[in-house]
Amino acid sequence: xxxxxxxxxxxxxxxxxxxxxxxxxxxxxxxxxxxxxxxxxxxxxxxxxxxxxxxxxxxxxxxxxxxxxxxxxxxxxxxxxxxxxxxxxxxxxxxxxxxxxxxxxxxxxxxxxxxxxxxxxxxxxxxxxxxxxxxxxxxxxxxxxx
Amino acid sequence: xxxxxxxxxxxxxxxxxxxxxxxxxxxxxxxxxxxxxxxxxxxxxxxxxxxxxxxxxxxxxxxxxxxxxxxxxxxxxxxxxxxxxxxxxxxxxxxxxxxxxxxxxxxxxxxxxxxxxxxxxxxxxxxxxxxxxxxxxxxxxxxxxxxxxxxxxxxxxxxxxxxxxxxxxxxxxxxxxxxxxxxxxxxxxxxxxxxxxxxxxxxxxxxxxxxxxxxxxxxxxxxxxxxxxxxxxxxxxxxxxxxxxxxxxxxxxxxxxxxxxxxxxxxxxxxxxxxxxxxxxxxxxxxxxxxxxxxxxxxxxxxxxxxxxxxxxxxxxxxxxxxxxxxxxxxxxxxxxxxxxxxxxxxxxxxxxxxxxxxxxxxxxxxxxxx
Numbered sequence: 001x002x003x004x005x006x007x008x009x010x011x012x013x014x015x016x017x018x019x020x021x022x023x024x025x026x027x028x029x030x031x032x033x034x035x036x037x038x039x040x041x042x043x044x045x046x047x048x049x050x051x052x053x054x055x056x057x058x059x060x061x062x063x064x065x066x067x068x069x070x071x072x073x074x075x076x077x078x079x080x081x082x083x084x085x086x087x088x089x090x091x092x093x094x095x096x097x098x099x100x101x102x103x104x105x106x107x108x109x110x111x112x113x114x115x116x117x118x119x120x121x122x123x124x125x126x127x128x129x130x131x132x133x134x135x136x137x138x139x140x141x142x143x144x145x146x
Numbered sequence: 147x148x149x150x151x152x153x154x155x156x157x158x159x160x161x162x163x164x165x166x167x168x169x170x171x172x173x174x175x176x177x178x179x180x181x182x183x184x185x186x187x188x189x190x191x192x193x194x195x196x197x198x199x200x201x202x203x204x205x206x207x208x209x210x211x212x213x214x215x216x217x218x219x220x221x222x223x224x225x226x227x228x229x230x231x232x233x234x235x236x237x238x239x240x241x242x243x244x245x246x247x248x249x250x251x252x253x254x255x256x257x258x259x260x261x262x263x264x265x266x267x268x269x270x271x272x273x274x275x276x277x278x279x280x281x282x283x284x285x286x287x288x289x290x291x292x293x294x295x296x297x298x299x300x301x302x303x304x305x306x307x308x309x310x311x312x313x314x315x316x317x318x319x320x321x322x323x324x325x326x327x328x329x330x331x332x333x334x335x336x337x338x339x340x341x342x343x344x345x346x347x348x349x350x351x352x353x354x355x356x357x358x359x360x361x362x363x364x365x366x367x368x369x370x371x372x373x374x375x376x377x378x379x380x381x382x383x384x385x386x387x388x389x390x391x392x393x394x395x396x397x398x399x400x401x402x403x404x405x406x407x408x409x410x411x412x413x414x415x416x417x418x419x420x421x422x423x424x425x426x427x428x429x430x431x432x433x434x435x436x437x438x439x440x441x442x443x444x445x446x447x448x449x450x451x452x453x454x455x456x457x458x459x460x461x462x463x464x465x466x467x468x469x470x471x472x473x474x475x476x477x478x479x480x481x482x483x484x485x486x487x488x489x490x491x492x493x494x495x496x497x498x499x500x501x502x503x504x505x506x507x508x509x510x511x512x513x514x515x516x517x
């Protein structure tokens with residue numbers, strides 16, 4: 001296990017974990033309905049399917065199947081990351097538990113195809129004023145190198 | 147209507163007043179005859195509905211501002227129809243306006259990294275539909291480009307259209323325009339713009355009395371639906387869907403109006419991106435599931451085709467400022483049904499459908515019929 005050189009903070013709290021080990025995949029903060037078993041991302045108090053209030057917080061592993069994707073040719077948040085500038089990927093990823101996520105992708109357009117397995121990683125977007133790395137989850141094809 | 151365009155120096159009040167006065171004049175009414183106003187304005191400050199209505203004079207009528215994202219104007223129109231048909235009012239004014247140019251300039255939240263969902267732009271969201279469609283149905287960018295070209299060419303015949311192509315637009319030109327979110331190009335996407343539109347909704351006998359020689363255009367069905375949960379529902383970003391919502395909403399209006407999709411002469415849809423128009427052909431029942439590509443190749447949805455879609459240029463060419471967009475659809479359909487649509491007039495249409503989606507999301511559909 002390696003430790004990140006700088007402290008890392010999520011772009012927005014309450015959506016995903018930021019593991020101590022920078023090579024570890026983030027987990028997504030989800031809700032499971034105790035009555036009907038449906039899973040949701042992000043977390044919610046009432047089941048959207050059966051309306052039960054018996055819901056529990058769960059963490060889902062950062063991996064899933066690519067449902068669809070695109071590459072956007074507008075810089076991501078003014079980022080100077082070359083991958084963002086050339087067009088950044090956005091995908092819909094189905095977690096095995098059920099939730100469909102809409103998340104940025106890591107990699108070039110030619111690497112993606114519908115139905116492939118992806119793994120989440122945390123990508124540095126910028127440093128904040130306290131010198132911490134602000135990170136955003138992105139999904140990369142399983143087996144592809146960084 | 148106030149022509150859709152980019153008016154960096156214009157004000158919402160001025161656009162709204164001009165669109166409203168034009169609609170009153172068309173109806174043969176004065177603002178004193180208006181019993182209630184429904185104001186559609188998305189990028190709104192507090193009080194902006196009632197303050198803009200003061201442009202017309204202060205007569206004490208009830209004024210309500212309503213917001214439902216892209217479907218704002220359509221949602222206002224529905225409230226006016228419900229109020230008039232219930233007998234609460236004889237005449238209601240529906241006024242939509244927005245300045246997307248100002249919104250884009252002033253927006254801080256819209257592009258802030260803190261809103262992680264903003265990585266998913268509307269263009270990206272609909273591009274995801276397009277990629278999936280290519281995977282499932284073998285759709286090609288050419289099909290989307292043919293929709294873009296059709297709407298640009300329709301818009302060129304509409305003086306209210308934001309985009310005015312000087313020469314006939316080919317699908318090849320649409321494919322080659324700048325990429326926004328693969329496979330969607332700028333000419334497959336609606337522009338950023340400003341504008342205003344107004345509709346006067348009144349009792350049918352009053353309309354007949356005011357204009358004895360003009361066909362009365364009746365609203366024979368109206369619905370607004372929000373989403374029902376289906377697995378795979380996305381809770382983040384500027385989502386529109388699930389697709390089933392348009393199917394359910396259209397079934398409801400067809401039943402209410404006593405017509406079917408085969409009876410429609412013209413249709414306006416939420417074509418913010420060409421992939422949407424393609425999907426709505428099937429979801430509204432204008433063609434069978436899986437046949438949209440074939441029907442596009444046959445020209446089924448061109449003016450003069452089986453059922454003309456986006457006859458005024460649609461969101462892609464006519465424009466999509468926000469609040470007035472749904473009312474521009476009502477304006478176009480009314481003109482077509484009356485036979486007053488000028489160069490783009492269809493051959494004696496009788497029944498038109500107006501479909502809008504609002505992010506979040508909602509689906510609003512109206513059916514208009516001439517007597």
